[in-house]
Amino acid sequence: MYRIVTVSGEANRVMPLQIKLKSRPAILPLYLRALTARKQGRLAGEGGRILASVSLNNQAVDPISLRAYREVCGFADGSQLPATYPFVLAMPLQLRLLVSEAFPFPVLGVVHLRNRIRQYRGLQESERLDIRCDLCAPVAVKRGYEFELVTSIRVAGELVWESTSTLMSRVKHQDTQTLRTPAATQRGGGKSDVADTVSQDWQVAADTGRRYARISGDRNPIHLCAPTAKLFGFPRAIAHGMWSKARCLAALEEGVFAGKLPTQFEVEVAFIKPIFLPARVSFESSTDTDGTVFQVYSGEGKRVHLTGKLVALREV
Template sequence: MHRIATAPRAVNTPMPLQFDLDTRPAILPLYFRALTARKPGRLPPGQERVLASVLLGNQAVDPVHLQIYRDVCGFGPGQHLPATYPFVLAMPLQLKLLVSEAFPFPVLGVVHVRNSITQYRPLLEREHLDIRCDLAAAVAVKRGYEFELLTSVRVNGELVWECVSTLLSRTPHGEAKVSRPSSGKKAWVAPVDEGCASAVNWQVPADIGRRYARVSGDRNPIHLSASTAKIFGFPRAIAHGMWTKARCLAALEEGAYAGTLPDRFTLGVDFIKPIFLPAEVLFQSAQSATGTGFSLSSGGRRVNLTGALVHC
């Protein structure tokens, strides 16, 4: 069940939507709507900063689901949630916002270009989480429109985790002047081209897209098989961006931080090029006084991802 509320608005200003959920929404109906919903493909006049919000309270962590996530992404055992795990819990909420009438663009073809997660303290497996997702207004950029999904997690009113996902809709706007969101600059640059402290090759199996889809609920056809990816113009299936981010975090936890990540940090990445499955990728990292930069590359010098874990 869910309740829809509307915030007060000025005359001729679109009314923000708010969904208050009792349970996580089912994924398959949302994907069906993503495939069939008719979207105007243009920005409405007089947008609010936040177009829509969804709230889901008192969510317990399923230990079986968490263990499957750990296995798929390469995390070892522990009492704390991996910092990327709340993103999986919030994914159905984000999809609900994207298929709502507040989002004006077709969902298929939207590209995840940047992601930043801030952990204010470690989350315990036994804690109950209050999750909120906000859909921010789109901004015209050179390649189309960028918009942000803002996700926060609170425990007993305490803000413990935040995430900013920047997505791109390659919808033509025909505007001479474009801008970029203030948080949209490429800040996550890994200084690992020379003299890197660590470099290791990973084998990424052909089925990792299907395995991550089962645990995350993200069953976008471009990740599932070569045949379904080809429908959307890809020669082979591609790895989920958030799987690659989680896999990098697991590698940092195991390597550079020797099993002990700082309690407070921001983990940001730029998704640059897709990883075609199966693949051999090179993970490089280099530490500094303020954090660790890292990158993933494949096929020689094809950079797939750059990122940084910054101590708070």
């Protein structure tokens, strides 16, 4: 299913694990490994350095899965892929890295803090995609360790899409002298005073987590139903963070951008508080010369779930 490539380099330095897949990995065995793997809890090398990489080339898009993704996230039909859809294609590769010997901590309990996507051109549904994911070494922060998963998509050698996910493992650490200050997150404060804001109310169904899980393969128990979520300390199932981001992007595409997003753009979000299912939440966006900022909140702005910003990139 995969092969490990030995990498030469500097003496006395641990080289990144490189995995080349020949086919898309099955999700269930990876989750079983996530549940049963014993992790040593020790770091190798400096924070931020690439620990492992996995690649899978010449991948076609399944039109049935894509159609289901559009439906659950609110995207309209079109010839281009939604900008968040490559994340779904890469999810098994990311999980493969997290269950590998290169990642030192348990997978369960890892929290998705932030995600940034850069799209350099629109991806066509008919294109064949080369996917690569890199796992970067964790760095100590106040509440545990933060690390990044960096995903890139190429078509015929051309870099067309990139994503950086910042995640955190709540593992205690000894060295309090080298703690890194977590990156600041853009927090909303309820309804904006900007005159040109656009607002929507969303009814998020109780089965949203299960529907998104069937498409994405992310069957983390906290997203499926109340009984499985309670096993991990949540009163009810919570929506996937990347579903929330995709739903925001679909709303921006339909409303602010009148059905067509910029050709090249960057969209970054911070996941602040979970959305418990079912839920009634509000989406709000405002646009100025610096870009479009948006947020998802509930309770008349008392509980902010997500904040984000979309900016057009200069044409290359």
